[in-house]
Amino acid sequence: MTTLLLALLIMVALALLLGAVLGFASVRFRVDGDPLVEKIDAILPQTQCGQCGHPGCHPYAEAIADGSDDINKCPPGGEDGIRKLAELLGVEFKPFAADAPQPKPKAVALIDEATCIGCTLCIQACPVDAILGSAKMMHTIIADECTGCELCIAPCPVDCIRMIPQGTDLTNWKWRYPTIPIKALKTAPESRA
Amino acid sequence: MSRLYDFHGGIHPPENKQQSSATPIRQLPLPPLLHIALGQSVGNAALPCVQPGQRVLKGQCIAEADGRLSSAVHAPTSGNIIAIGEHAFAHPSGLPAATITLQPDGLEQWQPRQNLPHWRDASGSELRDFLQQMGIVGLGGAVFPTHLKLAARELQTLVVNGAECEPYISCDDRLMQERAADIVAGIGIAAHALRAGEVLIGIEDNKPQAIAAMQAACHGTPFRVVAIPTKYPSGSAKQLIRVLTGKEIPHGVRATELGVQCLNVGTLYAIARAVLHGEPLLSRIVTLTGAVADAANVEALIGTPLDWLLAQAGHTTAAEVIMGGPMMGFTVPDLAAGLSKAGNCLIVKSPAEFPPRPAAMPCIRCGECATACPMELQPMDLFWFAKARNFGKAQEWHLFDCIECGACSYVCPSQIPLVDYYRFAKSEIWAAERDKKAADLARRRHDFRQFRIEREKSEKAERLAARAAEQAAKLAASQAATTTVSSAQDDPKKAIIAAAMARAAEQQESKPLPDSHTQALDDAKQAAIKAAMERAAARKAAAQQSSDDSSNAAANPAGSTGIDNAKQAAIQAAMERAAARKAAAQQSSDDSGNNAAANPVSATGIDDTKQAAIQAAMERAAARKAAAQQSNDASGNNAAANPVSATGIDDAKQAAIKAAMERAAARKAAAQQDQQDPT
Numbered sequence: 001m002t003t004l005l006l007a008l009l010i011m012v013a014l015a016l017l018l019g020a021v022l023g024f025a026s027v028r029f030r031v032d033g034d035p036l037v038e039k040i041d042a043i044l045p046q047t048q049c050g051q052c053g054h055p056g057c058h059p060y061a062e063a064i065a066d067g068s069d070d071i072n073k074c075p076p077g078g079e080d081g082i083r084k085l086a087e088l089l090g091v092e093f094k095p096f097a098a099d100a101p102q103p104k105p106k107a108v109a110l111i112d113e114a115t116c117i118g119c120t121l122c123i124q125a126c127p128v129d130a131i132l133g134s135a136k137m138m139h140t141i142i143a144d145e146c147t148g149c150e151l152c153i154a155p156c157p158v159d160c161i162r163m164i165p166q167g168t169d170l171t172n173w174k175w176r177y178p179t180i181p182i183k184a185l186k187t188a189p190e191s192r193a
Numbered sequence: 194m195s196r197l198y199d200f201h202g203g204i205h206p207p208e209n210k211q212q213s214s215a216t217p218i219r220q221l222p223l224p225p226l227l228h229i230a231l232g233q234s235v236g237n238a239a240l241p242c243v244q245p246g247q248r249v250l251k252g253q254c255i256a257e258a259d260g261r262l263s264s265a266v267h268a269p270t271s272g273n274i275i276a277i278g279e280h281a282f283a284h285p286s287g288l289p290a291a292t293i294t295l296q297p298d299g300l301e302q303w304q305p306r307q308n309l310p311h312w313r314d315a316s317g318s319e320l321r322d323f324l325q326q327m328g329i330v331g332l333g334g335a336v337f338p339t340h341l342k343l344a345a346r347e348l349q350t351l352v353v354n355g356a357e358c359e360p361y362i363s364c365d366d367r368l369m370q371e372r373a374a375d376i377v378a379g380i381g382i383a384a385h386a387l388r389a390g391e392v393l394i395g396i397e398d399n400k401p402q403a404i405a406a407m408q409a410a411c412h413g414t415p416f417r418v419v420a421i422p423t424k425y426p427s428g429s430a431k432q433l434i435r436v437l438t439g440k441e442i443p444h445g446v447r448a449t450e451l452g453v454q455c456l457n458v459g460t461l462y463a464i465a466r467a468v469l470h471g472e473p474l475l476s477r478i479v480t481l482t483g484a485v486a487d488a489a490n491v492e493a494l495i496g497t498p499l500d501w502l503l504a505q506a507g508h509t510t511a512a513e514v515i516m517g518g519p520m521m522g523f524t525v526p527d528l529a530a531g532l533s534k535a536g537n538c539l540i541v542k543s544p545a546e547f548p549p550r551p552a553a554m555p556c557i558r559c560g561e562c563a564t565a566c567p568m569e570l571q572p573m574d575l576f577w578f579a580k581a582r583n584f585g586k587a588q589e590w591h592l593f594d595c596i597e598c599g600a601c602s603y604v605c606p607s608q609i610p611l612v613d614y615y616r617f618a619k620s621e622i623w624a625a626e627r628d629k630k631a632a633d634l635a636r637r638r639h640d641f642r643q644f645r646i647e648r649e650k651s652e653k654a655e656r657l658a659a660r661a662a663e664q665a666a667k668l669a670a671s672q673a674a675t676t677t678v679s680s681a682q683d684d685p686k687k688a689i690i691a692a693a694m695a696r697a698a699e700q701q702e703s704k705p706l707p708d709s710h711t712q713a714l715d716d717a718k719q720a721a722i723k724a725a726m727e728r729a730a731a732r733k734a735a736a737q738q739s740s741d742d743s744s745n746a747a748a749n750p751a752g753s754t755g756i757d758n759a760k761q762a763a764i765q766a767a768m769e770r771a772a773a774r775k776a777a778a779q780q781s782s783d784d785s786g787n788n789a790a791a792n793p794v795s796a797t798g799i800d801d802t803k804q805a806a807i808q809a810a811m812e813r814a815a816a817r818k819a820a821a822q823q824s825n826d827a828s829g830n831n832a833a834a835n836p837v838s839a840t841g842i843d844d845a846k847q848a849a850i851k852a853a854m855e856r857a858a859a860r861k862a863a864a865q866q867d868q869q870d871p872t
Contacts, residue, residue, distance in 0.1 A: 041636075044632075045628070045632055045635075046631075046632040046633075046635035046636045046639065047635065048635065048639045056639060057636070057639075127639050127642065128635050128638040128639050128642065129638055129641070129642050129645075130638070145634065145635070145638060147631075147635045168286070168288065169288060170232065170282070170284060170286065170288055170290055172624065172627065173286040173288060173620075174617075174620040174621060174623075174624055175285075175613070175616040175617045175619070175620045176617065177617050178553075178610050178613035178614055178617060180552055180553070
């Protein structure tokens with residue numbers, strides 16, 4: 001009988017001790033915020049364009065993390081972005097919905113400075129403060145900081161903002177994937193001779 | 194004779210140097226045009242400091258260095274600048290680059306030459322600035338700015354690179370044979386600047402005449418000429434350092450950290466010409482070889498068009514041309530490009546010497562590439578990762594240690610263009626890094642914007658709270674001073690009226706009146722109270738109106754503060770505003786579809802500006818109401834015509850807003866008509 005009581009006592013004591021340790025650890029080593037959200041946010045392209053239906057990339061990352069939204073809602077991230085998200089979350093790759101906005105080449109907004117009336121509406125719309133100007137003064141885009149989100153286009157009362165696709169120059173040119181060049185088999189008769 | 198070391202791997206391709214190395218360096222006539230690209234070094238392109246149409250002298254700076262990692266560009270001969278703009282550029286992409294086009298005038302008129310005679314006493318920074326202004330960059334092909342290479346201090350060994358290991362190229366060979374004295378002078382300057390303990394001049398043993406010439410020139414100096422075994426790529430800096438000093442440079446470590454620096458003989462020659470003779474880097478020796486009539490080394494001005502240059506060597510066919518060597522060079526996309534400081538060799542391809550590379554076969558993992566790799570990498574694994582676009586793994590396997598020497602592609606029995614895969618992987622990784630940097634910047638800026646908006650909001654709330662507290666205090670004061678309080682209304686109105694009363698009381702108090710708390714108020718105060726009462730009446734009317742017609746919520750009169758001498762006019766205006774609003778409300782309640790575009794213009798006794806202001810306010814209110822109604826009717830409709838909160842408006846802006854409002858009203862009317870038509 002005493003053995004049984006002793007055993008019970010030991011088990012209860014152990015349970016209390018371990019419970020206390022676990023309780024302490026959950027307070028002491030508490031992780032603030034969801035680390036998954038930060039990981040997802042790091043993959044998202046940070047255009048802050050809202051095309052996913054969320055007011056920025058971080059809210060979309062939160063929505064993905066808690067499972068309330070799909071991973072295929074980010075056109076600026078492209079299919080590569082979806083692949084990375086699928087890999088991170090361990091889910092299947094999902095293409096963009098047919099009716100959803102499709103990815104397009106990176107572009108930078110440009111203000112036609114002759115038409116701009118200085119209304120500051122685009123400045124208020126820009127999610128990354130990439131527009132410089134003040135009331136009644138000409139506005140301009142800081143091209144290096146523009147994410148190409150197009151949020152400034154709709155508020156402009158005089159439609160003076162355009163998106164300029166970013167071309168390739170010597171600073172961002174890339175070597176292409178090696179392929180076998182295709183050559184025309186039919187050659188001119190004099191070169192054959 | 195010191196001990197020589199060996200490096201791992203390496204290959205022995207056919208040398209093909211004798212075609213061009215036998216004849217002396219040829220001087221060329223002036224080309225008809227010079228296309229001098231602004232990006233003549235790694236780092237930023239230089240910034241032009243001349244205008245089209247300007248006449249420049251030989252050696253005049255035409256573009257200044259932009260930042261540390263950049264180098265100046267000079268006019269190679271006297272003449273006129275005829276254009277500054279995009280022009281073909283010798284780059285594998287075939288993309289154009291910013292270029293200054295110079296038309297030589299044939300006079301070869303020098304600007305006054307500024308040398309650095311006291312270079313022995315010059316401080317390190319003085320010499321480095323001088324070399325940057327002289328546009329001296331590494332002439333071995335990497336065009337790294339030389340002034341940065343001379344920033345190292347207390348070197349154990351200065352390695353002079355005369356190996357010239359790539360096939361076909363013989364420009365350094367001829368330079369050492371013919372201009373050894375100047376090279377040795379340049380070595381003296383560099384060794385002095387770097388405070389090098391010893392100087393080793395490494396020359397491959399397939400250039401006996403160059404070795405002899407350099408040995409003769411070095412006689413009496415502590416510099417040592419070392420003949421090294423011919424093996425490609427012994428001319429690569431890391432491999433040459435290994436051969437001469439036995440030091441292996443680990444991953445992520447710079448040679449200078451191990452007390453070694455490596456400079457090319459061509460660069461040292463350019464240093465000597467600049468420091469001793471005041472000549473900026475205006476020309477370089479170029480090997481013209483391959484399928485040309487008379488292969489030779491020529492001294493060509495920077496910017497010489499490549500097609501003109503090849504014509505001097507008797508090349509007339511339209512065959513492809515390689516710039517650089519056959520191992521590391523690239524096919525020039527457009528021969529109209531000007532010669533750059535990197536252009537050490539031009540090889541005209543012929544089918545006999547450069548048969549087309551057979552189609553690549555699958556990798557059989559024979560390991561030949563790993564045997565040949567001078568960097569001791571695993572090329573077959575790097576190829577595998579690059580092909581699968583597994584760039585993270587490729588980086589783990591030290592992709593960025595690859596010097597792209599091409600030894601692996603050369604030995605590959607499956608003829609796989611391995612280096613192309615590595616270049617592809619490297620540029621993809623760089624692009625991903627650029628994107629990541631841009632995303633991080635955007636995230637930081639977005640976060641700061643959110644923070645700023647929150648801060649502004651809280652600051653505004655604080656301001657409002659402070660003002661409310663102030664007004665409450667004033668209210669208390671005025672309650673003590675005056676006994677007349679207007680009839681009971683809801684709180685904010687009471688507060689405003691009380692504030693107006695308090696202001697009036699203050700005004701009165703400021704006047705030296707003996708009895709301030711009597712029933713007999715002076716005219717001003719009476720007027721103020723009257724005004725406040727009328728405003729209250731007007732507001733009451735507005736409130737009633739808004740309770741009747743809930744859509745009209747925005748017609749809030751501008752806070753009527755600051756009662757001055759023109760009080761009478763203001764009162765009249767308020768009365769008329771109230772009347773107008775009432776009329777508008779009636780109209781809208783009678784006929785909801787009709788908007789108040791044709792609003793009743795009142796204000797008979799008011800001066801012009803006030804009238805305009807009232808009209809603008811009316812139109813604003815009407816537009817806002819219209820917009821609200823519109824958005825109620827059609828919620829999907831985008832209310833882009835959102836009126837700006839019109840605070841602090843002056844005449845021009847007022848006019849602009851008025852115009853905008855009228856546009857909005859017209860648009861709205863049109864929209865409403867559209868809506869009504871189908872129904």
